[in-house]
Amino acid sequence: MSLGWNGGLGPPGVPWRSPGRQHAAMHRPAVLLLVLLASSTEAFRICAFNAQRLTLAKVAREHVLDTLVRILARCDITVLQEVVDSSGSAIPLLIRELNRFDDSGPYEHLSSSPLGRSTYMEKYVYIYRSHKTQVLQSYLYKDLDDLFAREPFVAKFTLPSKVLPSLVLVPLHTTPKAVDQELNALYDVFLEVSQLWPGEDVILLGDFNADCASLTKKRLGELALRTQEGFHWVIGDREDTTVRSSTHCAYDRIVLYGERCPSLVRAAGAFDFPGSFQLTEEQALAISDHYPVEVELNGAVPRARPLSLAALLLPSLLLPLLPSQLAPAA
Structure with missing residues (x-):
């Protein structure tokens, strides 16, 4: 994954310490190590993936299903686009295999109605880990002026974060013939969402063809x-979100808005699943001609982990190294 966001800090100062404080400071890493062994802070990963005409026949192909499951299992919430399955069976099959894949589930899904202007219709489908997030509310944007080929299916989710307990996602798959019109209309959708849920952070995401x-x-x-303040495009203009080696286009994007969400970004970028899963271009194109795009948010509630035997023995090994004034009295 190429990282499109860097929240690093500048070089710290080096304040003077008395000899006693210097001696105690030498042992602070050991104390911090114990804390880190006892718990960790998980990132929360939100993804958008144009799965390129996802049908039951496509999902039923074993190597396609296996790869899709591995891609989806990396994310806490994924917004799938180009779900064109008229049978209604493709997503339940995906969810079933996801729940069998590892112990990171269980997974659930939320689907829009079929959207489009002709016989070709697509759905937006949210797939999410239900023990880490839940859908609070959702609605289909009322596109009274017919500006969108596939109007956004908006959803508000809980997050396992004390800093950011909820978040609104606004997906969009534009039609290449009217990208400017649809992306400018997406700003109006954002304004409506902001009025409906004042103060909520918002993520706009999907295949924008941008x-x-x-x-x-x-x-x-x-x-x-781009011209209004407060929007953070964390998938950069130079990012390649396409699978074909002959193209280099940042079609798929993630845009953040809010007072908290941008400060929590750990990483963002396109996920090169052919490289990660050692697929040829031909094999990868059987899955999709797009890479998923994703953003990782810090600030999740620390998750307690069982201590290993080494961690349990570590205090007794470190005790002789502590300064005499910190060691227990005899």
């Missing part, structure tokens, strides 16, 4: 989502 022939850099820079 690059190459579909949207020039000049037109991209003129979008309301």
Whole structure:
């Protein structure tokens, strides 16, 4: 995964310490190590993936199903796009295999109705770990002026975070013929969401077709989502979200808005699943011609972990190294 966000700190100062404080400071890493062994802070990963005409016949192919499960199991919430399965069986099959794959579930899903202007219809589908997040509310945006080929299916989720206990996701898969119109209309969707849930942080995400022939850099820079303050495009303009080696386009994007969410970003980028899973380009294209894009958020509630034998023995090994004034009295 290429990282598109760096929240690193500058070099710290080196304050003077008395000899006694210097001696005690030498042992602080040992204390910190014990704390880290006892608990850890998990990142929360939100993903968007254009699964390229996802049908039951496609999911039923074993190598496709296996790869899709491995991709989805990396994320706490995934917004799937281009789900065109008319049978209604593809997503339940995916969920069943996800719940069999490892112990990171259970997984549930939330699906929109079929969306489109003709006989070709797509669904947005949220797949999420139900022990880490739950859907609070959801609704389909009322596209009264028919600006979207597939209007956003908005959902508000809980998060396992004291800093950011909930978050609104607004997915969009634009049509290449009207990218400017749809992305500017997406700003209006954002305004409606902000009025409906004041103070909530928002993530706009999906296959925006926001690059190459579909949207020039000049037109991209003129979008309301680029000119208005407060929007953070964490999938950069130079990112490649396409599988084919012959293309290099940042079609798929994640855009953050809010007072808390941007400060919690640990990493963001496109997930190169062919490289990670050692697939040829031909094998990868059987899955999708898009990479998933993802953002990891810090600030999850620390998860207690059972201490290993080494961790249990560590205090007795470190005790002789402690300064005499900190060691227990005889």
